[in-house]
Amino acid sequence: MARTFRSLRRQNLSAQVVREIGLSIMRKEFQPGDALLSEPELSQQFNVSRPVLREALKVLAEKGLIESRPRTGTRVRPRTDWNLLDPEVLTWQYEVGPDPAFLEAICEVRLMFEPMTARLAASRATAEEIETIERACGRLEELVEEAEPYIEADLAFHSAICAAAHNELLQRIVATLAAPLRASRLVTARLPGANRRTMPLHRRVAEAIRQGQELAAEEAMRELIVLTTEDVHRALGYSGTGSDLPLSTCPGQGQMPATTREGGE
Amino acid sequence: MARTFRSLRRQNLSAQVVREIGLSIMRKEFQPGDALLSEPELSQQFNVSRPVLREALKVLAEKGLIESRPRTGTRVRPRTDWNLLDPEVLTWQYEVGPDPAFLEAICEVRLMFEPMTARLAASRATAEEIETIERACGRLEELVEEAEPYIEADLAFHSAICAAAHNELLQRIVATLAAPLRASRLVTARLPGANRRTMPLHRRVAEAIRQGQELAAEEAMRELIVLTTEDVHRALGYSGTGSDLPLSTCPGQGQMPATTREGGE
DNA sequence: TACCGTTAAATTGTATGACAATTGTGGAGG
DNA sequence: CCTCCACAATTGTCATACAATTTAACGGTA
Structure with missing residues (x-):
């Protein structure tokens, strides 16, 4: 077996698989509804054992990217369920574009x-x-x-x-x-x-x-x-009007409760 | 084997293990520096196979609670590394107190x-x-x-x-x-x-x-x-002064850029 | 023909055992 | 006393087998 991408092994196998699949999901190579091959097929595709692949899938599920169920297989979840606060998801998001x-x-x-x-x-x-x-x-x-x-x-x-x-x-x-x-x-x-x-x-x-x-x-x-x-x-390269984004939050109305006083502590 | 807590099985075994260990970490049953038994010991303790336990540990590591390294074992990470934005961590946090x-x-x-x-x-x-x-x-x-x-x-x-x-x-x-x-x-x-x-x-x-x-x-x-x-x-049961918490954010100083206009769109 | 229950196949879930890779520790040698 | 090496413990990985679950197809029945 070639273990093709084992060359850049500075981390776990499962971590590499996580990254591979995660990136491919970010690239929208799967429809949100379904797909992703079965675990045996995937493990063969990545040249890793099924336990390793399953650990990777567990991590991806943790990030909200996929969901595994018996018989149905593992499906890609809609983007709204992705954990956008996950550092890795954020990074991948940025890598693909x-x-x-x-x-x-x-x-x-x-x-x-x-x-x-x-x-x-x-x-x-x-x-x-x-x-x-x-x-x-x-x-x-x-x-x-x-x-x-x-x-x-x-x-x-x-x-x-x-x-x-x-x-x-x-x-x-x-x-x-x-x-x-x-x-x-x-x-x-x-x-x-x-x-x-x-x-x-x-x-x-x-x-x-x-x-x-x-x-x-x-x-x-x-x-x-x-x-x-x-x-x-x-x-x-924006036009620069910026009027769409409310840049401040100073209301000209509405009385503030006087709970803070400047300078004193 | 008793499979003691298999009675309330409405989810994966690994998910149950994740919850058990996660909660025990929240309860501060481990010092942030070290501890946690080895994988074979843990798998025996929870009456699950090692792959299942490893999947659980992967999830916990994903949440920033633990870190596994060869020879050293899996150590509990300091609280500052915990992913407090994780729904499960948040929930556990609340459950233990x-x-x-x-x-x-x-x-x-x-x-x-x-x-x-x-x-x-x-x-x-x-x-x-x-x-x-x-x-x-x-x-x-x-x-x-x-x-x-x-x-x-x-x-x-x-x-x-x-x-x-x-x-x-x-x-x-x-x-x-x-x-x-x-x-x-x-x-x-x-x-x-x-x-x-x-x-x-x-x-x-x-x-x-x-x-x-x-x-x-x-x-x-x-x-x-x-x-x-x-x-x-x-x-x-607070005293109710609330003066510690800045409740508003209306500066009496500082001119606002006039980027927003009320009511129009 | 339409509907419902049963069955069966496919997929994930779990278990077991073995071996490899990594790393910290301790011991041997300088 | 320091350095280096070998060992041992732990995680990392693999292969295989079986159990549990669920969808879907199939067939029987009204």
């Missing part, structure tokens, strides 16, 4: 939770966490001319802020979104001056968090995300 | 996402989607006196709005958070008049979305979430 609509979705989601995350961070960050954020911001300034290293530093910056918000769930969301975000930044990073343009806002965010100014941190972060969203749009 | 801090985290995340989701829905909902939302709201009014059925209707309401936002990621996040939410609502639903209290706001949200009033929808949804958050606090 960077979807502008998906990037748009990510930007929207970031715009929803990052500003308020910054606000929580300003309210709750400990001394060490503030220190970490400041250091990350410093590294950002150092690497402003670089491309890839800057992306990592940027992710570290946002991740540090998220950690300071003391909300497990948030941290998980950020960690999940890191993969596609990294990929998207690879696009925007090519834009000349994009990094430098967002630098002042990064500083403002870090500064506001350090001083515990909740609203200032929230607003600065919002502007920052808006800016990077625009960069994404430019990189995708 | 409803954590107030976790409920708090969920409320915070909802407060981040749902208002802007409503806004997007107001901007993008199609006629059919509006119809679905209205119907869900109607059902809500019918069931206002019930307990459990109301919860399901409430989830359907929010889910419908989320679908109208046309953002895959959002839909996934909301769907994921629905599980623990359902559990938490089982607590708050006991509060007398809680359902009736939020009824007007539900109507306002639906109405705003129907008329395409983005800001109104966002604001109404924000108030709605604030209200339900307060209910959660009351159900948990």
